[in-house]
Amino acid sequence: MSPVSRGFRHLTRAPAGREGRLPPGQYFTEGFPVLSAGPTPRTPPEEWTFSVTRGGQAVKSWTWEEFQGLPAEDITVDIHCVTRWSKFDTGWRGVSVDTLLAQAGVDAPFVMAFCDGDYTTNLAAADITGGKAWVAFGFGGGPLAAEHGGPARLLVPHLYFWKSAKWVRRLDLRERDEPGFWETYGYHMHGDPWREQRYAGD
Amino acid sequence: MDPVDGNAIGGLLIDVFGTEMTAATSACASCGDSRPVAELVVYQQAPGTVVRCRACGSILMVLIRHKDAIGVDVSGLASLSRLGSA
Amino acid sequence: MAGTALRGGLTWQTATVTAITRETGSVVTIALDPPDWPGHRAGQHLDVRLTDEDGYTAEREYSIASAPGEPPAITVERLEDGEVSPYLSGELRAGDELELRGPVGGYFVWEPADGGPLLLLAGGSGIVPLRSILRYRQQAGSDVPARLLYSARTWDDVIYRDELAGYHDGIEVSYTLTRAQPPGWAGHTGRIDQALLAGVAWPAAAGALAYICGPTSFVETAAAALVSLGYPAARVKTERFGGTGGH
Numbered sequence: 001m002s003p004v005s006r007g008f009r010h011l012t013r014a015p016a017g018r019e020g021r022l023p024p025g026q027y028f029t030e031g032f033p034v035l036s037a038g039p040t041p042r043t044p045p046e047e048w049t050f051s052v053t054r055g056g057q058a059v060k061s062w063t064w065e066e067f068q069g070l071p072a073e074d075i076t077v078d079i080h081c082v083t084r085w086s087k088f089d090t091g092w093r094g095v096s097v098d099t100l101l102a103q104a105g106v107d108a109p110f111v112m113a114f115c116d117g118d119y120t121t122n123l124a125a126a127d128i129t130g131g132k133a134w135v136a137f138g139f140g141g142g143p144l145a146a147e148h149g150g151p152a153r154l155l156v157p158h159l160y161f162w163k164s165a166k167w168v169r170r171l172d173l174r175e176r177d178e179p180g181f182w183e184t185y186g187y188h189m190h191g192d193p194w195r196e197q198r199y200a201g202d
Numbered sequence: 203m204d205p206v207d208g209n210a211i212g213g214l215l216i217d218v219f220g221t222e223m224t225a226a227t228s229a230c231a232s233c234g235d236s237r238p239v240a241e242l243v244v245y246q247q248a249p250g251t252v253v254r255c256r257a258c259g260s261i262l263m264v265l266i267r268h269k270d271a272i273g274v275d276v277s278g279l280a281s282l283s284r285l286g287s288a
Numbered sequence: 289m290a291g292t293a294l295r296g297g298l299t300w301q302t303a304t305v306t307a308i309t310r311e312t313g314s315v316v317t318i319a320l321d322p323p324d325w326p327g328h329r330a331g332q333h334l335d336v337r338l339t340d341e342d343g344y345t346a347e348r349e350y351s352i353a354s355a356p357g358e359p360p361a362i363t364v365e366r367l368e369d370g371e372v373s374p375y376l377s378g379e380l381r382a383g384d385e386l387e388l389r390g391p392v393g394g395y396f397v398w399e400p401a402d403g404g405p406l407l408l409l410a411g412g413s414g415i416v417p418l419r420s421i422l423r424y425r426q427q428a429g430s431d432v433p434a435r436l437l438y439s440a441r442t443w444d445d446v447i448y449r450d451e452l453a454g455y456h457d458g459i460e461v462s463y464t465l466t467r468a469q470p471p472g473w474a475g476h477t478g479r480i481d482q483a484l485l486a487g488v489a490w491p492a493a494a495g496a497l498a499y500i501c502g503p504t505s506f507v508e509t510a511a512a513a514l515v516s517l518g519y520p521a522a523r524v525k526t527e528r529f530g531g532t533g534g535h
Contacts, residue, residue: 009340033247083249186266204504208395209396213389224393240393240526
C-alpha cells in the first residue's frame with residue numbers, strides 16, 4: 001500500500017447537499033476534461049450526415065440541415081466519466097434517439113454507434129430509448145465544440161460517459177450485443193456508474 | 203489537449219515489459235513506419251493510453267490499467283525490438 | 289550491487305523531500321533523497337505518485353533537473369488546472385515523503401561520448417532535462433560545443449537564470465521571449481520558427497545532435513524546422529510535454 005501523501009486531496013467531494021448525486025468512486029469537478037484516443041475529427045456541417053442502419057443496411061439518413069429541422073430538446077443532466085470525474089447540471093441541446101428511431105421506423109435489441117475517428121461503442125436499445133438518450137449538437141448554450149464531440153455526439157447520461165460517443169455519425173441496429181472500441185479493450189459492456197460497472201467482470 | 207510522445211509512458215512500459223522501452227524500435231503494422239517508441243504519438247487522457255503511428259495515425263498499442271493489472275494490446279505493431287541490455 | 293540498482297530503478301520507493309527551492313513564481317525545484325537511487329543519466333525523468341486517504345492515486349512524470357552523480361531533483365511548474373503540480377509546487381514541504389520510481393528513459397539522454405555539437409531547444413519547462421545535460425557537460429569537463437535556445441513567455445518565467453548566465457566555455461545560451469520583454473531587451477522575440485533557427489542553430493553540415501523539449505506544439509514546430517534546415521531526423525531527439533501550447 002502506497003504511503004498517503006500528506007495534504008493531497010483528489011478533486012473534491014460533492015458540494016454539500018448533493019452527495020447523493022455522486023455515484024460510487026466518483027469525484028466532483030467543475031471543469032470539463034477533454035479525453036481522447038486520437039486527433040480531434042473536424043467534420044464541417046456541410047459534410048455531416050447522421051444515419052440509422054440495420055445490420056449495416058441503410059434505413060434513414062439526415063443531412064445537417066434536415067437534422068436541425070427535427071424536434072430538439074434542452075436537457076440538463078449529470079455526467080459521469082469512468083476516469084472518476086463527475087460533472088453536475090450540464091446543459092445540452094439535441095434530438096432524442098426516440099425521435100430518430102421512430103422516424104427510421106426500425107428497432108432491434110442492440111445498437112453500435114459509429115463515429116468519426118473510427119470510434120465505436122455498443123448499447124442496448126433499452127438504454128437509448130424511453131427518453132434516455134439524445135444526439136446532442138449543443139452544449140452550455142452554444143454549439144458543441146469539436147474537442148467535446150461536435151458537430152454532434154451521443155448523449156446517454158445514465159451510463160459512464162464513454163458510452164456518450166463523440167463525433168457520432170451512425171447508429172447500427174443489431175440483434176446481438178458486440179463490444180465497441182473500449183469494450184474490446186476490457187471496459188464493461190453496459191457501464192452503469194451506479195453499479196460501478198467500469199471493467200468487464202465488474 | 204495535445205498528445206504527448208512515448209517518453210511519457212516510459213514508466214508504464216516498464217510495468218508492461220519489465221524494462222526501459224522508449225529507445226526500442228517500433229514498426230507499424232499498417233504502414234511500416236519505423237522509429238523509436240519515444241517518438242510515437244501518445245494519447246494519455248482517455249479511459250486508456252493509446253499509442254499511434256506518427257506517420258499514418260494507426261493505433262499501435264492500447265494500454266489500460268484495470269485495478270491491479272494492465273491490459274495490453276500491441277496488435278498494431280509489426281515489431282518491437284530493443285538492443286541488448288541498456 | 290548491480291541487481292539492487294536495477295530493482296531500485298524499476299520499483300516504487302518512498303523518498304524524503306530534502307529541500308524545495310522556488311525558481312520562479314510558478315516553478316519550484318524539489319530535491320529528493322530516495323533510499324535506493326541507482327543514479328541517473330542526463331535527460332531522464334522519474335515518475336511521482338501521490339496517494340490520498342481514500343487510496344486514490346495520481347501519477348506524473350517529471351524530468352530530472354540534477355546532473356548524473358547528484359541526488360535526484362525535479363523542477364515542477366504549477367499548471368492552473370493541474371491535479372498534481374499545484375500540490376508539488378504549493379503544499380509539499382521539506383521533510384515530507386514522495387513516492388517515486390526511476391530513473392526512466394533511454395532515448396532522450398546524452399553522454400559526452402555521444403559527441404556533438406549540441407543544439408538544445410527548450411520551450412518553457414522543457415528546459416529541465418536540457419539543464420541536466422548542460423550541468424553534466426560542465427561537471428564531466430566535456431568540451432563538446434553546445435548552443436541552448438530557450439523560449440519563455442517573459443524574463444520572469446526563465447528558470448535557472450543565474451546558472452545559465454554562468455555558462456561560458458563552449459556553451460552559448462540565447463533566449464526568445466514570446467509575450468513580453470524587459471526594457472532594452474537585446475535577445476530574440478517571438479516563437480521559435482525556421483527563420484530564427486536558421487540564424488541560431490548549428491548549420492546542418494556541423495552534424496549537430498539536437499534535443500528539443502517542451503509543449504507538443506513547440507516541439508513539432510522546432511523539429512520540423514530543423515529537418516527543413518537539413519538536420520537528419522535521426523539526429524533530432526524530441527520530448528513532448530503535452531499542453532495546449534502556451535510558451
